[in-house]
Amino acid sequence: MSQGSGFITERYIxxxxxxxxxxxxxxxMKKLLRSIGVPPEAIRRAAICxxxxxxxxxIHACGGEAEVSFDGEYxxxxxxxxxxxxxNPQLALKEGYSTATDEIRELGFGAGMGLPNMxxxxxxxxxxxxxxxxxxxxxxxxx
Amino acid sequence: xxxxxxxxxxxxxxxxxxxxxxxxxxxxxYCGDLLSWVMGxxxxxxxxxxxxxxxxxxAVAALTDISCxxxxxxxxxxxxxxxxxxKENLALLQSPEGAFLLAGKLYAMLHG
Ligand SMILES: Nc1ncnc2c1ncn2[C@@H]1O[C@H](COP(=O)(O)OP(=O)(O)O)[C@@H](O)[C@H]1O
Ligand SMILES: [Mg+2]
Numbered sequence: 001m002s003q004g005s006g007f008i009t010e011r012y013i014x015x016x017x018x019x020x021x022x023x024x025x026x027x028x029m030k031k032l033l034r035s036i037g038v039p040p041e042a043i044r045r046a047a048i049c050x051x052x053x054x055x056x057x058x059i060h061a062c063g064g065e066a067e068v069s070f071d072g073e074y075x076x077x078x079x080x081x082x083x084x085x086x087x088n089p090q091l092a093l094k095e096g097y098s099t100a101t102d103e104i105r106e107l108g109f110g111a112g113m114g115l116p117n118m119x120x121x122x123x124x125x126x127x128x129x130x131x132x133x134x135x136x137x138x139x140x141x142x143x
Numbered sequence: 144x145x146x147x148x149x150x151x152x153x154x155x156x157x158x159x160x161x162x163x164x165x166x167x168x169x170x171x172x173y174c175g176d177l178l179s180w181v182m183g184x185x186x187x188x189x190x191x192x193x194x195x196x197x198x199x200x201x202a203v204a205a206l207t208d209i210s211c212x213x214x215x216x217x218x219x220x221x222x223x224x225x226x227x228x229x230k231e232n233l234a235l236l237q238s239p240e241g242a243f244l245l246a247g248k249l250y251a252m253l254h255g
Contacts, residue, residue, distance in 0.1 A: 020199065026202070030205075030206065044206075044208060107197055108176055108178040111178070111179045111180055113182075117183040121183075
């Protein structure tokens with residue numbers, strides 16, 4: 001963790017083999033943002049974005065990495081995985097679209113609301129996905 | 144209204160949560176079992192009524208800042224959820240009743 005003159009950056013590894021325990025990177029991020037005094041409303045939106053991104057990396061991409069930074073104005077969440085990629089990103093952003101398996105759905109995931117939640121709770125969302133190579137998502141949350 | 148008031152009014156069983164957790168305010172609620180819907184729609188300081196009982200419930204509860212989880216229809220938490228709820232001091236509650244009745248009563252108390 002680097003901290004100083006109003007900005008902060010932290011990296012998290014998102015483990016791909018345990019979706020029962022998913023959410024640990026999001027909780028750690030929430031604690032960090034709280035500790036540096038980011039307003040609760042912005043933390044809440046960031047936590048929703050990060051959790052959905054984290055869950056997606058776990059259930060669709062065998063895990064990945066997250067980098068979170070705060071520059072005093074924006075919380076930026078950068079997610080990167082080496083999963084299968086998203087065939088049609090525009091379609092994936094639609095409410096209800098999901099390729100999750102029944103096993104995943106039984107756990108309460110796979111409602112196809114993850115990416116829409118990320119879009120709604122961030123002020124900017126950029127997604128880049130290459131089939132067979134992976135997906136990168138950058139979200140900015142204005143504080 | 145606090146979580147403690149809700150417990151009394153709805154006759155809920157407390158599975159975890161100390162005095163501090165039970166003194167949190169309840170200002171709304173949400174019913175649902177699909178985690179992304181709850182994640183996206185549950186209000187801060189709300190009571191969440193669900194039959195979902197796995198570990199992910201604790202993560203969603205903590206990240207959305209809801210004030211308590213009410214397991215409905217007599218559902219028991221998975222051991223991992225109960226353990227996490229105790230560790231994180233989450234107000235985890237239980238009722239034999241369904242979400243319709245419980246949330247209806249809460250609605251009447253808040254807005255009736
Ligand atoms: N990191 C990712 N890697 C590969 N595919 C993904 C990723 N994130 C999302 N997707 C695809 O986009 C779809 C929609 O995602 P989302 O809105 O989060 O819904 P859900 O996760 O409930 O299926 C997923 O079902 C999946 O096909
Ligand atoms: Mg998702």
